Amino acid sequence: MKKNIRLIAQILFVIAFLILWQILYSLQIWPPLLFPSPGMIAEAFVKAFTSKGLGPMILHSLRLLLIGLLLGVSVALLLSALSAINEVFAAIYNMIVSMFDLIPGIALIPVAILWLGIGDGAIIFMVFHSVVWPMSRSIINGFNSVPNIYLEVGQNIGLNRIRLILGVFIPAALPHIFSGLKVGWARAWRGLISAEMVFGGGTALGIGYYITDRRTNLDVAGIFATIIAIILIGLVVEYGIFMVIEKNTFSKWGMTR
């Protein structure tokens, strides 16, 4: 019941927002070229996919995102696991994480370009950077907060170090790992689009490039359409992927905090 009311309120808000937008458009305060109507944006949205090739651009961006995300998560898991095993390594790794986490991804673009050239490699590098540090932070936090009793039970039934990490530390820390993944994904997604925009046309692929391209064509409706696509993708990832995984893992296990 409560949930329904919230949903209705949200839908009503969106409708009101669109109406207001339409009214502002009709008043012709700004030229339609700079301030398109919702209808024009919708049209541009459809056209972006049907004739302007936004679909493949998105797929290209998502592919790079996925590669960077997987790399970042794997490296974070591996290095965090090592720091769970070795205290000296933990001390050094903690320091590295706190330092590197402070660097905005965009600040690394010049280095990425010089090292890897303009292209997929540099983008993946950016995504990796956006993911690996927050992920490490969350995993280390998660490992540190694993209740002692799980570790003692694990040792008691005969798990060695490595199996203790895989079989106890990781599942027990899953809620933490997951919140790290969410932070990492959000940063990576933004970082990726910024990087593509900075590269602006060098590769001629990706969402960021597409937005830049719309701007050079003075296609404001197209820019808004792309922004909507970006929001939609975010929603799909949040509710279609993250929430489903969450429901089928630690929520099902009664581990949500």
Next chain:
Amino acid sequence: MTEEKKTPILRIRSLTKQYDNSQRVILPRIDLDVYPEDFLCILGPSGCGKSTLIRCIAGFEDYEGTIESNGRIVKKPGTDRIMVFQDFNQLFPWKTVVNNITYALKASGMADKKARIAKAEKYLKKVNLFDYKDYYPHQLSGGMKQRVAIARGMALGSSIILMDEPFAALDAMTRNRMQSELLHIKEKESMTVVFITHNIQEAISLGNRIMVMSRNGEVKEHLYNTLEKPVTPATPGYGALWKHLNDLLTEERADDK
């Protein structure tokens, strides 16, 4: 003590324990033999070192002196001494009831998956939880969780089951039921139990041996409980034994300033 000449399954000599961060000697030179099939209940005032003792036996703590389990010096936890904690959270929440047991069997080196499942199910039947085998721990009551933990210990074929006040956090009725269920299992299975409690009734109902610890961690008294099981308050001799134990414990409390 006139026990027949069996070899002890657990042999403790001059066990001394002091935590690194404190001056106090918790256990001052304890000697103790536990024989196969024993059900040893350890009674003592809160903070006297009962958990410390059983944790040393389990291999969770460093100690001075000797502890031998099946003739081998205890250096770390092992499946020959399985611990059942008071904490209900000793099952892995990410595994179903049956998988909590099969996982322990796998960790302890049982390779055949079918055999693991069969064994886990067999012991779940013994604790009357077969119908709950596919539940996750958070869907069980505290008493049920403790029974799964006991089943896990038995399935592992541990020669000694160590129980640190496993029923202390249960309500009185559940606790009584768990006691008789445990006795019932003990009659049918050949198992050796070291059972910590601060409840006199529980010690009398369960133990064939009762050890009382003093406030400073020494063995104050060690007696055989010859009352015929199942013991009720109406059992002849119950009152006298209860009073004797209560006096011993009261002395310990009275010594407190």
